[in-house]
Amino acid sequence: MMQHLIVLPVLLPLLSGLLMLVKRDATRLPRRGIALVSTLALVAIAVTMVIQSLGGEITYYALGDWQPPFGIILVLDRLSALMVCLTSVLALGSVLYACAGDDRKGSNFHGLFQLQLMGINGAFLTGDLFNLFVFFEVLLIASYSLLMHGGGKDRTQAGFHYVALNLAGSAMFLIALGVLYGTLGTLNMADMSQRVSMLDPDRLGLVKAGAFLLLVVFGLKAAILPLYFWLPRAYASAPAPVAALFAIMTKVGIYGILRVYTLIFGEGAGELASFVQPWLWWFALATLALGGVGVLSSRDLRTQVAYLIIISVGTLLVGVSMNREAPIAALLYYMIHTTLVSGGLFLLADAISEQRGKAGARIVPGRGVTQPSLLGFFYFLGAVTVIGLPPLSGAIGKALLLDSAQPNEQVWLWPLLLLSSLAGIVAMGRSGSTIFWKGKPGDSDGPRLQPAMLAGLILLLGASPVLSILAGPITAFTDASAAQLLEPGRYVQSILAQTANGGGS
Amino acid sequence: MEALFSTVTGFLAASGLYLALRGRTFPVxxxxxxxxxxxxxxLFSTGGLTTNGAAVVGDDATRYADPLPQALVLTAIVIGFAMTAxxxxxxxxxxxxxxxxQVNDQREESKEEKS
Structure with missing residues (x-):
């Protein structure tokens, strides 16, 4: 059983997703039950994986028992275990929230949701670049339909932009894969990292072009500055539980950058060692600055949260581009925090807009919410942590990142990161006071928060205090993950050792 | 053959890019x-262009074509077909x-400005 653990986060959502297709009639099939059980089981599996990866051993699962570098493998190391665990917790929160009624607004919400989880988990676990493309497509096609769940003009328009951009992105991904396969002759990431160091100097330019194309693709997923235009509109118009799950989608791009440019083009890559990081640094800083401006300019609570996601993308990328152990450890901690909290904020924005009737999520005085103290408390909690005020987890993440910068980096990073946080404080303070204080008193018999919605909100926003209380053990784990990530040699060793010895099991 | 193949691929890509940048949904x-x-x-050409090569193993084959790009392109075609649909x-x-x-509906946007 334990040896098959690595494939379970892909198989389980696939099977439960397929099960939901058995009957079209949602009343006959307990879809909510299946979705909740499957997501809970996924959390349990992911926690087991994190425990298994604690020791620092890198294990792989060869599909069909074709040994690497020939077969497709799934790899479990600390980083992928962490990402799968993060996804499953976020998914549990969104599924809980969706069970309050959002899942009935369109057909087969839960089935698509599970298939999207399969794609995300697969992307985090795979050790093969083409397989990464396939899982990207799985998660994308599920996300296309989820984005338009429930219908509506806004969603169709935003959805078309999202689909067209991502189709172009997929085409670029394939071109990059073709170039890299043509020059390196393999698609197994561990094998690629070995071949890069022995590259024929004539082909250096081609490999570099392929690597930059991959960066564009991951940048499109992660919404870095010149490629972010799809994000605010798509996220703001998506149904709340879907938008919450999408909080992990930008992180899939960040994960791709982190994995490819530390493993394949990492320290051992000869002339191509860490060549994209200096480029990333400026794009990351520009993204941070833009996020700050966007947060201030948005007139809708959901757009505001979408721009907060862009700030977090900038912050994460700054960590990636510094390419040392301390910043990467800091960014991993910040990633856990920002994914859960921004997911929670999307849910909260939806809860607020539902209770305000026509005013919706727009930042105008209008009608107040039905339960001002409860939602106000959640808003305060979410705002404090997402901006990065102590004592909650956002402050810890940002402080770790600021602390890890070297003096020549501090000149740029400190003012930009702190100014974008200031923009966040101003914007969140303004919209909070407009919505909760300036509004007329709410309708006392308007819609109230249902228990399932409350559970989702508590799980995602409540994660922040838990993250700050457990900051010690979590940072110990992220430190170890960063150290493991920056030692691509050991990764390659543990995957290709068997074939190198001319045998295998 | 290589020159012809790359010209065709390049021309297709250029036409595709031009159409994808148009303002209406159908050309996109x-x-x-x-x-x-x-x-x-x-993608098909990344393994090098081979004519008359055996794809996997032939009894009396002396030339072999790289089978991996063929498998990759098959996957890409299936995914591309679904995405097109x-x-x-x-x-x-x-x-x-x-x-x-229109991909960007101007009327819709001007209405938003007014409200």
Whole structure:
């Protein structure tokens, strides 16, 4: 059983997703039950994986028992275990929230949701670049339909932009894969990292072009500055539980950058060692600055949260581009925090807009919410942590990142990161006071928060205090993950050792 | 053969890109489809162009073609086909919901400005 653990986060959502297709009639099939059980089981599996990866051993699962570098493998190391665990917790929160009624607004919400989880988990676990493309497509096609769940003009328009951009992105991904396969002759990431160091100097330019194309693709997923235009509109118009799950989608791009440019083009890559990081640094800083401006300019609570996601993308990328152990450890901690909290904020924005009737999520005085103290408390909690005020987890993440910068980096990073946080404080303070204080008193018999919605909100926003209380053990784990990530040699060793010895099991 | 192949691929990609940048949904969908054809051809050629080569193992084969790009391109074709079907339906939905086949509906945006 334990040896098959690595494939379970892909198989389980696939099977439960397929099960939901058995009957079209949602009343006959307990879809909510299946979705909740499957997501809970996924959390349990992911926690087991994190425990298994604690020791620092890198294990792989060869599909069909074709040994690497020939077969497709799934790899479990600390980083992928962490990402799968993060996804499953976020998914549990969104599924809980969706069970309050959002899942009935369109057909087969839960089935698509599970298939999207399969794609995300697969992307985090795979050790093969083409397989990464396939899982990207799985998660994308599920996300296309989820984005338009429930219908509506806004969603169709935003959805078309999202689909067209991502189709172009997929085409670029394939071109990059073709170039890299043509020059390196393999698609197994561990094998690629070995071949890069022995590259024929004539082909250096081609490999570099392929690597930059991959960066564009991951940048499109992660919404870095010149490629972010799809994000605010798509996220703001998506149904709340879907938008919450999408909080992990930008992180899939960040994960791709982190994995490819530390493993394949990492320290051992000869002339191509860490060549994209200096480029990333400026794009990351520009993204941070833009996020700050966007947060201030948005007139809708959901757009505001979408721009907060862009700030977090900038912050994460700054960590990636510094390419040392301390910043990467800091960014991993910040990633856990920002994914859960921004997911929670999307849910909260939806809860607020539902209770305000026509005013919706727009930042105008209008009608107040039905339960001002409860939602106000959640808003305060979410705002404090997402901006990065102590004592909650956002402050810890940002402080770790600021602390890890070297003096020549501090000149740029400190003012930009702190100014974008200031923009966040101003914007969140303004919209909070407009919505909760300036509004007329709410309708006392308007819609109230249902228990399932409350559970989702508590799980995602409540994660922040838990993250700050457990900051010690979590940072110990992220430190170890960063150290493991920056030692691509050991990764390659543990995957290709068997074939190198001319045998295998 | 290489020159012809790369010219065709390049021309397809250029036409696809041009159409994908148009303002109406139908040319965009056609453009993305052409782009995916070009990419499939390109992917097919990454193992080098071989004529008369055995794909996997032949008894009396002396020349071999790289089988991996063929497998990759098959996967890419299947995925591309599904995506094209989806985007065609989506483009029709955009036409139906918004009453216009513009990718960026100007009327919609000017209405938003006024409100």
């Amino acid at each position: 969908v056609v453009g993305l489809t052409l782009l995916s054809y070009a990419v499939n051809l390109f 989806f985007s065609v339906i989506l483009a029709m939905r955009v036409r139906g919901d918004l009453g216009s086949d």
